[in-house]
Amino acid sequence: MPDPLLIIVALLCGMASRAVGMPALIGYLAAGFVLHELDVDGGEMLQTLSEMGITLLLFSIGLKLQIRDLLLPRIWGTTVVHMLATQLAVLGVLSLAQHLLPSLGLSITVNLIIAFAFSFSSTVFVIQIMQERGEMASRHANLAIGVLIIQDLAAVLFLAASTGKVPELSALWLLLLLPARRPILRLLSLAGHGELFTLAGFALAILGAQVFDSVGIKGDLGALLIGVLLAGEQKGKELARNLLYFKDLFLVGFFLSIGLSGWPSPSLMILALILGGMALLKPLLYFPLFTRFHVAPRTALLASNSLANHSEFGLIVIAVAATQGWVGPEWSGAMSIAIAVSFVVSSPLNHLSHSLYRRHRVRLLRHESPMVRAQRPDTRDVRVLILGMGNIGTGAYEAIARSYGRQVLGIDDNDRKLTQHMAMHRRVAAADASDPDFWHRIALDELELVMLALTNHQENMLVADLLRGMGYKGRIAAVVRFDEEATALEAKGISAFNLYAQAGEGFAAHAARGLRERRQDGRGDKEASEQNT
Template structure:
C-alpha cells in the first residue's frame, strides 16, 4: 500500500508551495527529494499510479484536440519555429557545458533528447495560472493551450518511437475506433454524469492504452489517439473535466518518483540552476514569433509570459530516455530542478503580466502588423455595450436593444459565439473586455451604460479598474454570483446583479405570471 508518510509529506510540501504563490508541482518535486533524504523507498504502487497519471494526461490532451484551431499558422508556426530554435540553443548549452566540465559531456543523441525536453512549456502551470485569473476563455489562453497541444503531440511522437517496438498487422484493427466513435459516445451518454461516467472514461484511457500495447503500439500514444477520436463532442469536454482531478492526483506520484531517485551530483545541480534561469529567453522568442505571425501584441505578450517555463512533459521524456539507457538517470533530477527554477521565475511574471503590458503597451504596439490593425473592431455609434455574449449577455442584449436598437453593441472573445450572433443579426464585435487597447479605441464619452455579463469576478474587477483609470463617467452594471463579490464591485461604483439571489425572484414572477394567465383564460 501507499505509505501514509508519502501522502502527508506530499500534501505538506504542496500546501507550502501554494502558500508562497508557486504551483503545487514544485512542492511535490521537493517532497520527492525530502523523502529520498528520509530514505523512503519507492514502492511498486507509486510507480503504477505514476504510469496511470501519464496515460490520463495524454488521454485528456486527446479529448481537447480541435484540429481547426491547431491549423492556425500562429499556433503551429509559432510552436515549430520556437521548438527548432530552442533545440539548437540548448544543444549549444550542452556542448559548452561539456567543454567546460568534462563530466557533464553528453553524446549527440543524449544532447538531442535533453534539448528536446527543454523545448516544452508546462501545461499544468499555464492552465493553473489561467484558471486562477479567470482567463481560460481568453484569446491568449486559447493560443497558449494550442501551442502546448502541438508540443505535447511532438512529445507523444517521441514516446511512440521510444518504445522500440514494431507494430504487428493486428494494429490495423485499432482503426476500428474511428467508426466506433458514435457507439462510444452513445455509451458515454447512457452512463449519465456521475461515477459510472467517470469510470467509463477511466476504462477507455487505461484499457485502450493496454489494448494498443498488445498490438505493439506505445500505450500512451494509444490513449491520446482514443481521446482524439472522441474530441469535439460535448461528452468529451465533460469527460475531460471529470478526469482532471484523477489525472492531477496520479501525476503527483510521477513527480514524487523523480525526487525519490535522489539528488544529481554537484556539477549537475549547478547546470540545472543555469538552465532554469535560461527559461527567461522563452517569452521574448515566443513574442517575436507570434507577432510576426499576426498575433496582437497584448495577446502575444500574455501568452508568452504564461509559457516562460519548462514542462512536466520534459521530465517524462528524460525519464524514458534514462530508462532506455540513453542518458544517466541523474538527469531526471537535474531537469526537475530546472523546472522548479523556471516556475519560480514565471510565477511573478504572470502575476504582474497585465501591469507589464500596461506599462510597456506603447512600445509593444510597434510590433503590431497591418493585418492585425485591419481587424480592429468598429465601436462607433454605440450607447450601450454588453460585455460577454453568453446566455446572460444575450438575454441582456435582447432586452436593452428593444430600447436602444442598433446603438447596442455586444462584445465577446469567442469566434463561435460571434458567428452565431451575427447569423441572428445581432451587432457584435470580437474583443477582450480586459484589453486596454480595445478601450483606448472606444469613445467612452458616448457610452451611457456598460453591462458586464462576464460572470467572472476577477475579470469584472479588472474591467472596472480599467474604466476607472480611463475616466469613464457612465453607468456600469455587472452580474455576480456571491454577495461578497457584489460588495467589492460596488466600491468601484459598479451596480451588481446577484445571479443566484435574484434568479429566484425572477423565477417566482415568471411562474406567477403564467398562473395568472391560466386563470384569466379559464
C-alpha cells in the same frame, strides 16, 4: 513509509509552495527530494499513481485538441520554429558544458534528448497562472494553450516511438475507433453528469491505453487519441473539467517518484540551474514570432511571458529515455531542478505582464501588423456593451436591444459563436475584454452601461478595475454565482446579479405568469360557455 503517508507529505509541501505563490508541483518535487534524504522509498501504489497520472494527462490533452485551431500558422508555425531554435540553443550550452566539464559524459544522443526535453513549456504552470488571473477565456490564454498542445503532441510522438516496437497487423482494427465516436458519446450521455460520468472518463482513458498497448503501440498514444475522438463535443468539454483535478492528483505520484530518485551530481546541478534560468529567454523569440504571424502585440506579450518556463512533459521524456538507457537516471533529478528554477523565475515575470504592457505599450504597438489593424472592431455609437455572448449575454442582448437597437454591442472571443450571432443580425465583435487597447477605442464618456456576462469572478473583477482605472463613470452590472462575489463587486460600486439566488425569483415570476394566463384562459372559456347557454 507507507505510500499514503508519502501523499500526505506531498500535500503539505504542495500547500507550502502554493502559499508562496509557486505551483504546487514544485512542492511535490521538493517532497520527493526531502523523502530521499530520509532514505524513504516509494512503493507500488506510487508507481501506479504515476502511470495513471500520465495516462490522464494525455487523455485530457486529447479532449482539448481542436485540429482546426492547431492548423493556424500562428500556432503550429510559432511552435515548430521556437522548438527548433530552443533545441539549438540548449545543444550549444550542452556542448560548452561538455568542453568545460568532461565528467558529465555527454554524448550526441544524450544532448539531443536533453535539448528536446527543454523545448517544452509547462501546461500545468500556464493553466494555473491563467486561472488565478481569471484569463482562461482570453486570447492570449487560447494562444499559449494552442502552442502547448502542439508541443505535447511532439512529446507524445516521442513516447509512442520510444518503445521501439513495430505495431502488429492487428493495429489496423484501431480504425474502427472512428465510427465508435457516436456510440461513445451516447454512452457518456447515458452516464449523466455525476460520478458515473467521471468513472466513464477514467474507463475510456485506461481502455484506450490498454487497447493500443495490446497491438504494439504505446498506450499513452491511445489515451490521447481516444480524447481526440471526443474533442469539440459538449460531453468532451465537461469530461475535461471533471478530470482536471483527478489528473493533477495522480500526477503527484510521478513528481514524487522523480524526487525520490535523488539529487544529481554537483556539476550536473550547476548545469541544471543554468538551463532553468534560460527559460527567461523564451519570450524573446516567442514575441517576434507571434507578431510576425499577425498576433496583436498585447496578446503576443502575455502569451510569450506565460510560456517562459520548462515543462513537466520534459520530465516524462527524460524518465522514458532513462528507462530505455538513452540517458542516465540522474538527469531526471536535474530536469526537475531546472523546471523548479524556471517556475521561480517565471512567476514574477507573469505577475508583471500587464504592467509591462501598459508601460511599454507605445513601443510594443510598433510591432502590430497591418492585418491586425484592419481587424479592429467597429465601436462607433455604442451606448451599451455586453461582454460574453453565451446564453446569459444573448438573453441580455435581446432584452436591451429592444430599447437601444444597434447601439448595443456584444463582445465575445469565440469565432464560431460570433458567426451564429451575426447570422441572427446581432451586432457583435471579437475582442478581449481585458485588453486596454480595446477600451481605448471606445468613447467611454458616451457609454451608459457595461454588462459583464462572463460568469468568471476573477475576469469580472479584472475588467471592472480596468474600466474604473481608465476613468469610466457609467454603470457596470455583472453576473455572479456566490454571495461573496456579489459583495466584492458591490464594494466597487458594481451592480451584481446572483444567478443562483435571483434565479428563484425569475422562476417564480415565470410560473406565476403561466398561472395567470391559465386563469384568464379558464375565465374566457367560462364566459364563452355562458354566452352559448
